[in-house]
Amino acid sequence: MNRAEVARLRAATPGCASVIHFNHAGASLPSQATLDAVLAQLQREALGGPMEAADQTIQARARTAAATLLNAVPEAMAFASSGSAAWGMAFNALGPWQSGDRILIGRHEWGGNLACIARAVGAGAQLEVIPCDESGAVSVTALEQMIDPKVKLIALTWLPANGGLINPAEAIGALARQHGIPYFIDAGQALGQLPCDVEALNCDVLKGAGRKFLRGPRGTALLYIRPEFMQRLQPTQLDVLSAPWDGESFALRSDARRFETSEVSVALLAGLANALEECNGLGLANIRQRIDSLSQGLRERLTRIPGLTLHNLGPTDQQSGLIAFTLKGWDSAWLKQRLARRGINIGANSVAYTPLDMQARGLESIARIAVSYLNTEEEIELLLSSLRKLADNGGV
Incomplete structure (x- = not known):
């Protein structure tokens, strides 16, 4: 991804002209085309009636684009209001749980x-909890030693919210498939940042939010269910879409839409469809290369700031665009606010986001920089300059 292409993408993203945004792991900046797709659908609903304007081709576009992103079939894709809602619906459908x-x-x-x-x-x-290896990632070797017939689920957060770790999702998937154990992947930070092939991952369920690196609207999320695994999941909440009347009874759908309801924001799905198509058009390999190049250089330069400590896990040459750190004398939430006053957005995570890992490492909170292909070297220099000045002020 060269400078000209980055400049074109930034010019097509209104927020790039008004803010320096390093909070893409929280919610990224949508393109003008994504905004236009949402607004155009809302206009159609306002002028012709919301129900009458519910164009089914929009949902089909979004589902096809989501399937393309994950190397899946459209029938394996469902939409939800958030990644947490999607994961929770699938998990609750896996029960009942027994002693x-x-x-x-x-x-x-x-x-x-x-x-x-x-x-x-x-x-x-x-x-x-599966033990970690020496890099801080989930240990595949330790996992293998834990498996027995009583294991009913292996769950993995692929890219944790509190740092640059990339867990070995494919290796864990191969082990889960070998033993016939259901495997759920939380890909909230991975989608739109890393190539994601559900066939290679061997996962049964995968979810991700639309608002993060995919640059879609808030209130949208993807849920993938492996078709062969579909019948194992019995949703706890049904309606006339997920379990339509077949003339004699309410029959549960055979596709992933058994997790959807008849009420949906077509406007948000219109925006999500556009964002997914833009991501697919750019190519995840190109996106990954750009993010990796920017974030690796930024990490190295952050280590030169006095009082700044990085809190990332995993091999230093195989990390995501999420950079966790603390700055001596500064509460992470207050640091985020001070940078916002300078027109720079970052994130700040408390223990609740990843409680087991944060407690294990003795962390109360972390500040988080999340790099996108939209970011530039000039923005990175402004971020570093601001952090140096705040470090010199010592929390003042």
Whole structure:
């Protein structure tokens, strides 16, 4: 991805002209075309009636683009209002949980997923954390030693929210498939940042939010269900879309839309369809190369700032565009606010986001820089300059 292409993409993104945005892991900046798609659908609804303007081709476009992104079939794709909602629906459909059932997770599991798992634990299931290897990633070797017939689920947060770690999702998937164990992947930070092939990952369920590196609207998320695994999942909530009347009874759909409802924001799906098509057009290999180049250089330069400590895990040459750090004398949330006053957006995570990992490392909070292909070297220099000045002020 050369400078001319980056300049073109930035020119097509209104937010790039008004803010320096390094919070793409929270929510990225949408393109003008994505905004136009949302607004055009809202206009059609306002002028012709919301129900009458519910064009089915928009949903078909979004589903096809989502399937293309993941190397899946459209029938395996469902949409939800958030990644956490998508994961929770799939998890709750996997039960009922019984005493002695074992659930194996990485230490870096997303807090929202842990909240869902807590109900299974309340029903008698055992939650067990897979040990990490020397780099801090989930250990595939340790996982293999933990597997027995009582393991009913392996769950992995592929790219944790609190740093640059990229967990070995493919290797874990191969092990899960070998033993016939359901495998859920939280790809919230991966989609739109890394190539994602559900066939290579060997996952049964995968979810991700539209608002992050995919640059789609808030309130959208993707849920992939492996077609051969579909019948294992019995959704806890049904309506006339997910279980339509067949003349004699309400029959559960055979595709992933068994997790959808008849009420949906077509405007948001119009924006998501455009964002997904833009991402597919750019190519994930190109996106990954650009993000990797920018983030590796930024990490190295951050280490030169006095009082700044990086908190990333994983091999230094194989990390994502998420950079976790703390700055001596500064609360992470307050640091985020001070940078925002300078027109620079970053993130700040508390323990609740990744509680097991944060507690294991003795971290109360971290500041987070999330790099996108939209960012430039000039923006990185402004970010570094601001952090140097704040470091010199010592929290003042």
